[in-house]
Amino acid sequence: MEKPQPRSFAQALGAFASGADTPRDFLDDCIDEIDEREGDIQAFTALQLDAARAAADASTKRWEEGAPLSAIDGMPIGVKDVIETADMPTQMGSPLFEGWSPGFDSASVHALREAGAIIVGKTVTTEFAATRPGPTRNPYDLTRTPGGSSSGSAAAVGCGMLSGGLGTQVVGSIIRPASYCGVVGFKPSLGGINRGGSHDYMSQSCQGVLAATLEDAWQMAIEIVMRAGGDPGHPGLIGPPVAPDAQKPFALAFLETPGLEVATSSARAALDETLESLRRAGVTIITRRDSKAVAALEDALHETLPLTRQINAWESRWPLNTYVDRDVTKLSKGMVDRLQEAEAMSVEDYRARIVRRDEIRALFAAVSAEAAACITLSAPDVAPVGIESTGNPIFAVQASLLGVPALTLPLATIGGLPLGMQLIGYRNEDAALFSAASFVQGAVGGIAID
Amino acid sequence: MEKPQPRSFAQALGAFASGADTPRDFLDDCIDEIDEREGDIQAFTALQLDAARAAADASTKRWEEGAPLSAIDGMPIGVKDVIETADMPTQMGSPLFEGWSPGFDSASVHALREAGAIIVGKTVTTEFAATRPGPTRNPYDLTRTPGGSSSGSAAAVGCGMLSGGLGTQVVGSIIRPASYCGVVGFKPSLGGINRGGSHDYMSQSCQGVLAATLEDAWQMAIEIVMRAGGDPGHPGLIGPPVAPDAQKPFALAFLETPGLEVATSSARAALDETLESLRRAGVTIITRRDSKAVAALEDALHETLPLTRQINAWESRWPLNTYVDRDVTKLSKGMVDRLQEAEAMSVEDYRARIVRRDEIRALFAAVSAEAAACITLSAPDVAPVGIESTGNPIFAVQASLLGVPALTLPLATIGGLPLGMQLIGYRNEDAALFSAASFVQGAVGGIAID
Numbered sequence: 014m015e016k017p018q019p020r021s022f023a024q025a026l027g028a029f030a031s032g033a034d035t036p037r038d039f040l041d042d043c044i045d046e047i048d049e050r051e052g053d054i055q056a057f058t059a060l061q062l063d064a065a066r067a068a069a070d071a072s073t074k075r076w077e078e079g080a081p082l083s084a085i086d087g088m089p090i091g092v093k094d095v096i097e098t099a100d101m102p103t104q105m106g107s108p109l110f111e112g113w114s115p116g117f118d119s120a121s122v123h124a125l126r127e128a129g130a131i132i133v134g135k136t137v138t139t140e141f142a143a144t145r146p147g148p149t150r151n152p153y154d155l156t157r158t159p160g161g162s163s164s165g166s167a168a169a170v171g172c173g174m175l176s177g178g179l180g181t182q183v184v185g186s187i188i189r190p191a192s193y194c195g196v197v198g199f200k201p202s203l204g205g206i207n208r209g210g211s212h213d214y215m216s217q218s219c220q221g222v223l224a225a226t227l228e229d230a231w232q233m234a235i236e237i238v239m240r241a242g243g244d245p246g247h248p249g250l251i252g253p254p255v256a257p258d259a260q261k262p263f264a265l266a267f268l269e270t271p272g273l274e275v276a277t278s279s280a281r282a283a284l285d286e287t288l289e290s291l292r293r294a295g296v297t298i299i300t301r302r303d304s305k306a307v308a309a310l311e312d313a314l315h316e317t318l319p320l321t322r323q324i325n326a327w328e329s330r331w332p333l334n335t336y337v338d339r340d341v342t343k344l345s346k347g348m349v350d351r352l353q354e355a356e357a358m359s360v361e362d363y364r365a366r367i368v369r370r371d372e373i374r375a376l377f378a379a380v381s382a383e384a385a386a387c388i389t390l391s392a393p394d395v396a397p398v399g400i401e402s403t404g405n406p407i408f409a410v411q412a413s414l415l416g417v418p419a420l421t422l423p424l425a426t427i428g429g430l431p432l433g434m435q436l437i438g439y440r441n442e443d444a445a446l447f448s449a450a451s452f453v454q455g456a457v458g459g460i461a462i463d
Numbered sequence: 464m465e466k467p468q469p470r471s472f473a474q475a476l477g478a479f480a481s482g483a484d485t486p487r488d489f490l491d492d493c494i495d496e497i498d499e500r501e502g503d504i505q506a507f508t509a510l511q512l513d514a515a516r517a518a519a520d521a522s523t524k525r526w527e528e529g530a531p532l533s534a535i536d537g538m539p540i541g542v543k544d545v546i547e548t549a550d551m552p553t554q555m556g557s558p559l560f561e562g563w564s565p566g567f568d569s570a571s572v573h574a575l576r577e578a579g580a581i582i583v584g585k586t587v588t589t590e591f592a593a594t595r596p597g598p599t600r601n602p603y604d605l606t607r608t609p610g611g612s613s614s615g616s617a618a619a620v621g622c623g624m625l626s627g628g629l630g631t632q633v634v635g636s637i638i639r640p641a642s643y644c645g646v647v648g649f650k651p652s653l654g655g656i657n658r659g660g661s662h663d664y665m666s667q668s669c670q671g672v673l674a675a676t677l678e679d680a681w682q683m684a685i686e687i688v689m690r691a692g693g694d695p696g697h698p699g700l701i702g703p704p705v706a707p708d709a710q711k712p713f714a715l716a717f718l719e720t721p722g723l724e725v726a727t728s729s730a731r732a733a734l735d736e737t738l739e740s741l742r743r744a745g746v747t748i749i750t751r752r753d754s755k756a757v758a759a760l761e762d763a764l765h766e767t768l769p770l771t772r773q774i775n776a777w778e779s780r781w782p783l784n785t786y787v788d789r790d791v792t793k794l795s796k797g798m799v800d801r802l803q804e805a806e807a808m809s810v811e812d813y814r815a816r817i818v819r820r821d822e823i824r825a826l827f828a829a830v831s832a833e834a835a836a837c838i839t840l841s842a843p844d845v846a847p848v849g850i851e852s853t854g855n856p857i858f859a860v861q862a863s864l865l866g867v868p869a870l871t872l873p874l875a876t877i878g879g880l881p882l883g884m885q886l887i888g889y890r891n892e893d894a895a896l897f898s899a900a901s902f903v904q905g906a907v908g909g910i911a912i913d
């Protein structure tokens with residue numbers, strides 16, 4: 014098997030402008046990959062290839078006329094199947110929604126189409142973007158999980174069946190699968206991308222993107238936000254109309270969160286090598302031993318997983334109670350358990366949890382005086398064997414709880430399988446995070462552990 | 464025609480407990496009123512009378528066994544038709560959604576059913592809770608509007624076809640119709656009642672209640688919140704499990720907002736009489752002449768209507784763009800115009816608006832040191848003649864922009880038609896607002912202007 018290869022649309026823009034390449038040819042390459050690999054990988058719940066070809070022809074014509082609608086005009090994109098599309102069902106990984114067609118595009122999908130992007134298909138999600146996995150397999154090794162819950166978007170972008178994918182993250186659902194599938198994953202600041210028309214209601218949930226490169230990820234996100242904004246009441250992703258330039262961070266905080274206790278020695282070695290490369294490039298790396306702010310934050314972050322679980326449970330009481338009313342046999346045990354946890358909580362319990370979350374968010378904000386961003390692993394290891402679990406979200410969940418932007422960069426491989434390094438930035442300073450990430454990527458290059 | 468009479472459920476609780484009355488009898492009285500008046504008033508888009516009777520029988524049995532589920536067990540309630548219900552269509556006042564049945568209850572409707580409340584029907588809304596009116600008429604005078612957008616809930620509660628109604632407000636959609644129909648209207652603090660499953664996405668929009676009395680309004684709201692919370696990430700309505708006791712406010716700020724310029728002299732006379740009664744009861748009334756904070760707030764509040772319109776337009780870009788894609792001929796001109804306004808805005812324009820809104824919210828919060836609440840009219844006059852407009856929201860929109868709780872009390876009549884007095888409180892201090900309102904109601908009694 015050839016090594017899976019993500020497909021950058023941003024890098025093809027020059028060729029589209031010169032006529033050396035066209036969006037239709039670009040799409041046909043994606044479709045070739047789909048023809049070859051989708052049978053094994055099962056990244057999609059629905060495909061619209063004829064409509065995609067027609068849209069790519071229209072995009073090609075616009076490029077030929079020198080009038081593309083945007084820098085993602087013609088970009089082949091997949092949509093996580095909790096996000097509504099007018100022309101394909103939205104099934105949420107649940108038999109309760111089998112064949113369910115809302116008939117309208119989500120805010121983000123509509124914005125993508127306005128920008129000329131090509132919606133190729135719907136991608137597999139775990140049940141309601143939570144735990145029960147779909148059938149998708151990792152393009153690097155079919156015996157392994159692609160991660161979740163944005164499983165199909167990660168797998169399809171990982172092997173170039175798509176150039177970009179929409180995902181969502183409330184625990185680890187973008188950062189983890191992106192790490193496992195060797196792509197860039199971007200979870201924006203809270204409310205950064207409009208969730209309208211997405212079945213994604215929780216207060217720390219975010220819509221985000223998976224793509225081949227930082228440039229692709231930024232472009233996809235900013236083109237959506239210019240047309241659809243962020244969540245109502247939020248400023249939406251703030252930054253320039255093309256990806257921010259690399260900028261050397263004055264310091265990075267290495268977060269020694271609970272995940273390190275379960276990280277494999279190989280993953281830890283890849284992280285150490287990353288940090289060493291950054292030090293050699295002149296970046297100060299601070300830890301809890303250098304900074305009281307980092308130490309205070311890390312102590313609090315031990316609460317991240319239970320706090321997230323309880324907040325998500327209360328916030329899932331509805332609609333899960335309506336799903337149980339409809340047909341409890343179509344729900345996983347995990348969803349029924351979550352509802353039970355919610356029903357054992359009071360609104361006062363919930364309030365105490367979100368107050369505590371705000372306190373931890375303030376501890377994180379205090380680190381900004383000492384480090385331009387934080388760095389850690391994206392997952393404790395490469396994708397585990399088996400598709401009955403989507404892996405451990407222990408490294409990804411911190412940024413979800415904190416409501417801050419996170420990026421995973423495909424900087425390392427272990428035995429040929431990808432592992433991401435994660436950078437975490439400050440609320441509504443997503444552009445600065447991209448600048449730091451771009452510098453880190455240049456400084457670290459690629460790390461290969463046997 | 465007999466004077467319309469709202470029907471308090473809270474006042475019947477003692478009779479339910481003693482067996483002197485039953486929820487089934489209470490519902491039958493509502494249904495008698497529906498039989499008599501619905502043909503003229505047209506408050507409902509759907510009715511479920513058989514299911515309601517069965518639910519009332521079950522409630523009656525619980526009361527007989529001394530085991531009601533809550534203090535609203537058996538309360539007959541209507542649901543504004545932008546809020547989803549499992550057993551009735553949700554048509555949003557739009558031919559685009561004719562017969563549309565989502566198949567699940569909203570968070571609030573599910574919570575009401577959990578509390579034993581009886582969902583009698585869906586009530587008329589203007590198109591997408593905005594401007595184009597439905598067929599509903601004012602129970603006090605069939606030639607007049609009931610107000611909107613929560614038209615059906617206000618009209619049905621106003622004449623006792625229901626005991627309570629769910630509404631929503633992003634401009635003036637609860638306070639205005641409640642004022643016109645002689646009922647208590649309560650728009651909570653931002654996020655006070657969970658909007659899950661309601662087609663009500665805007666950042667200053669709120670779900671709220673219309674009811675016969677302050678006690679009914681509080682009870683309905685708090686029973687929902689105990690079971691469904693507020694919007695995700697918000698604390699939800701905070702306060703005791705039964706309506707807070709009356710408490711004399713240390714001072715009230717009389718807000719001289721732009722609405723006073725268009726208020727009729729009769730409305731102004733009713734307001735003056737209200738203020739005079741309060742002064743006699745020993746309440747200090749402050750104005751811009753006594754307080755720099757009030758003056759600064761009032762100056763800024765001149766921006767309320769345009770700021771609200773622009774924020775709502777941007778936040779309506781989606782889903783309106785998808786509606787236009789589907790069938791533009793099924794949208795009103797007002798909706799198409801709103802989309803055009805949105806498409807002429809940039810995300811930066813929107814950001815500037817929400818920053819300004821936050822500044823005005825801070826000016827309002829500063830008034831809390833000088834007044835326990837603010838007081839003004841709920842509308843410039845009684846309901847206008849004609850049903851082609853739902854009236855002027857100029858007094859109601861302030862609390863929407865500010866994200867703070869507002870109550871309208873049916874304290875005055877002009878020529879026999881109701882007019883509300885509005886009390887506006889501070890963010891998440893809804894319970895204190897109820898205490899002040901309860902005092903005001905006692906101190907003012909009823910005011911009748913010829």
